[in-house]
Amino acid sequence: VYLTGLTPEKVKGMEYSALMKMQEKTFKEMPVDMVDFLKLGDEGMRRAEKIIKRMEGIADKDIFAGTVYSINEVSLKAPLTWPGKILPLAGNYAEHIKEGGREVEGKEKMAPKIFMKPNTAIIGPNDNILLPKPGNKIDWEAELAVVMGKKCKYVKKEEAYDYVAGYTIMNDVSERELIVEADREPSEWNGFFDWLNGKWMDTFAPMGPCLVTKDEVEDPHNLSIKLSVNGEMKQNSNTGNMIFNIPELIEFASRLMTLEPGDIISTGTPSGVGSSSGTFLKDGDTVEVEIEKIGLLKNTVKAEK
Numbered sequence: 001v002y003l004t005g006l007t008p009e010k011v012k013g014m015e016y017s018a019l020m021k022m023q024e025k026t027f028k029e030m031p032v033d034m035v036d037f038l039k040l041g042d043e044g045m046r047r048a049e050k051i052i053k054r055m056e057g058i059a060d061k062d063i064f065a066g067t068v069y070s071i072n073e074v075s076l077k078a079p080l081t082w083p084g085k086i087l088p089l090a091g092n093y094a095e096h097i098k099e100g101g102r103e104v105e106g107k108e109k110m111a112p113k114i115f116m117k118p119n120t121a122i123i124g125p126n127d128n129i130l131l132p133k134p135g136n137k138i139d140w141e142a143e144l145a146v147v148m149g150k151k152c153k154y155v156k157k158e159e160a161y162d163y164v165a166g167y168t169i170m171n172d173v174s175e176r177e178l179i180v181e182a183d184r185e186p187s188e189w190n191g192f193f194d195w196l197n198g199k200w201m202d203t204f205a206p207m208g209p210c211l212v213t214k215d216e217v218e219d220p221h222n223l224s225i226k227l228s229v230n231g232e233m234k235q236n237s238n239t240g241n242m243i244f245n246i247p248e249l250i251e252f253a254s255r256l257m258t259l260e261p262g263d264i265i266s267t268g269t270p271s272g273v274g275s276s277s278g279t280f281l282k283d284g285d286t287v288e289v290e291i292e293k294i295g296l297l298k299n300t301v302k303a304e305k
Helices: 008-012 016-029 034-039 042-058 094-099 157-163 188-197 246-256
Strands: 086-090 128-131 142-148 164-171 205-213 224-229 232-238 264-266 286-291 295-303
Touching: 034 042, 142 224, 142 246, 142 286, 157 164, 157 246, 164 264, 164 286, 164 295, 205 295, 246 264
Parallel strands: 086 264, 128 295
Antiparallel strands: 142 164, 142 264, 164 205, 224 232, 224 286, 286 295
């Protein structure tokens, strides 16, 4: 009803079958999946704006009671429950590199360090971060995530924002001491893959609470970014401290692969991770990530059964 603009009077006079056909047509015009919505591009935003205007006109009418809810009456999922590629950054804040005991090279001698996470790592606001059975030291990483809105390849940094849909929050949860085989011969190669595999576990990419469109964020490189565990501040920085900024990350990533609507580039974490102090997540902990202009992402930690 709110998509088509029908008045309550017209709805009362329609046959049920006619309403169902109209509903089917409407859902084809307005996808319920965020990735499909992003693929509509500017047309999707125009349709969404029409819906908002119609909802404002009917939300207080008795006939629609039970179909309009306040934000406090619903449970939010991740903004993208089944996105395309998830591309986090390693070592994109100088202070985080230093707290890990490594030297910070000049930017001109570096390249962005992109890796991938699987879709099964995604959870939404208030979902549980699971401490996996093979886990030993589970850490947190507050990150600003960029959501792509258009398909692109070989993008120049000057044009990068043309392909961005908006921003959300991601917590790049990480296993710092994954041991696949206890008696395995130690090597630098095995150590790298243990680090990488420790990023892939289920629930290790909490995301939300929303996708904020880029027009709502004037400067994504001047946002407060914070993370607390059980109310104690652990990370407190600003996205302006990134080594490689968002246009540079998009330019680099699009040289390696085609970027598509719904792909996520998570821009790295500032200092204050648990491994720097030897403090890690435990059953019952509450983790909160807050980024200015986006909101608060809250998750509870539970041991995997």
